[in-house]
Amino acid sequence: MKTVLSGIQPSGQLTLGNYIGAIRNFVKLQHTHRCYFMVVDLHAITVPQNPADLRENSQAVAALYLAAGIDPNKASVFLQSQVPAHAQLGWLLTTLTHMGELERMTQYKDKSAGKESVGAGLFTYPSLMAADILLYNADLVPVGDDQKQHLELTRDLAGRFNNRFGELFKIPEVYLPEVGARIMSLDDASKKMSKSNPNPGSYIALLDPPDVIRKKISRAVTDSGREVKYDPASKPEISNLMSIYASCSELSLAEIEAKYEGQGYGPFKKDLADCVISVLEPIQARYREIRASGELLDVLKRGAEQASETAEAVLKAAKEKMGFVV
Ligand code: TYM
Numbered sequence: 001m002k003t004v005l006s007g008i009q010p011s012g013q014l015t016l017g018n019y020i021g022a023i024r025n026f027v028k029l030q031h032t033h034r035c036y037f038m039v040v041d042l043h044a045i046t047v048p049q050n051p052a053d054l055r056e057n058s059q060a061v062a063a064l065y066l067a068a069g070i071d072p073n074k075a076s077v078f079l080q081s082q083v084p085a086h087a088q089l090g091w092l093l094t095t096l097t098h099m100g101e102l103e104r105m106t107q108y109k110d111k112s113a114g115k116e117s118v119g120a121g122l123f124t125y126p127s128l129m130a131a132d133i134l135l136y137n138a139d140l141v142p143v144g145d146d147q148k149q150h151l152e153l154t155r156d157l158a159g160r161f162n163n164r165f166g167e168l169f170k171i172p173e174v175y176l177p178e179v180g181a182r183i184m185s186l187d188d189a190s191k192k193m194s195k196s197n198p199n200p201g202s203y204i205a206l207l208d209p210p211d212v213i214r215k216k217i218s219r220a221v222t223d224s225g226r227e228v229k230y231d232p233a234s235k236p237e238i239s240n241l242m243s244i245y246a247s248c249s250e251l252s253l254a255e256i257e258a259k260y261e262g263q264g265y266g267p268f269k270k271d272l273a274d275c276v277i278s279v280l281e282p283i284q285a286r287y288r289e290i291r292a293s294g295e296l297l298d299v300l301k302r303g304a305e306q307a308s309e310t311a312e313a314v315l316k317a318a319k320e321k322m323g324f325v326v
Pocket of ligand 1: 005006007008009010017018019020021022040043128129132133141142143144145146147150180181182183184192193194
């Protein structure tokens with residue numbers, strides 16, 4: 001059975017972009033793969049986090065995994081900080097990573113842009129992400145489009161380690177959704193939808209109530225035309241909303257175009273809101289049950305124990321190959 005690993009940062013409210021780009025594939029892959037799904041709290045602190053918010057958001061992300069349909073009896077669900085091997089292999093891989101490689105990372109460039117000073121962890125973030133993946137010898141890494149560059153670096157680091165110290169790490173493949181690998185902001189289709197955007201109108205949070213979802217979609221920026229047509233170059237806003245529609249319904253992009261031909265954007269947006277709400281409402285109901293049940297921390301503890309077994313063995317092998325006395 002092939003292995004899958006992925007993670008999401010608990011750095012704010014999860015968005016529909018996280019769901020469509022990543023979580024939905026997690027749920028799908030758990031049936032056919034050995035899966036590890038993490039809450040990457042060590043990555044979240046690469047930008048300042050309020051401790052109380054970090055603790056709450058970490059549990060919220062884990063609960064959303066379960067609410068979205070990840071079954072902890074099928075997949076290991078855990079907090080990255082509860083498996084110490086991540087930080088340890090992360091350090092080892094930092095020493096193999098070149099400054100120039102890290103300087104080229106667009107996530108780093110975006111997050112550091114305009115800041116007077118950024119933490120060194122934001123810069124070395126991709127080496128820790130490589131450790132996350134390589135510790136489990138993951139074959140597939142389901143992510144959205146924005147993580148492709150980090151995956152490429154992970155592949156390079158795995159190859160570099162293997163060449164220098166002897167064969168150990170598997171070279172992982174990226175696994176992208178067919179539609180919705182890059183969901184854009186509702187207020188600006190040149191930016192990806194992001195949980196760290198200070199304008200909540202720019203994203204749909206997975207826990208937004210239905211009336212808020214309707215309002216955000218009705219206010220979403222569009223062009224001044226009236227044709228519902230998938231054309232990302234000249235109609236980026238409508239194309240983005242269509243990707244969300246296709247992802248939240250059974251309809252293809254072509255079927256959506258046909259359905260709204262000659263109708264303008266009003267009916268399209270109204271139905272889109274209904275589709276999104278029909279996907280999110282059951283997740284929200286399960287989320288509330290899971291948070292109320294008090295079982296979450298036990299699930300995470302069990303997940304961390306399972307993950308540690310694999311991760312510790314791989315870390316030990318990596319240390320041995322590098323020349324540490326183990
Ligand atoms: P993060 O927390 O920014 O995002 C989590 C996942 O959601 C996807 N995503 C999107 N997909 C489509 N459209 C969007 N607008 C959108 N926004 C986010 C991301 O691509 C990602 O799959 N570095 C990672 C976390 C990480 C990780 C890992 C991932 C740490 N270690 C190991 C995989 C394997 C990140 O910042 O994701």
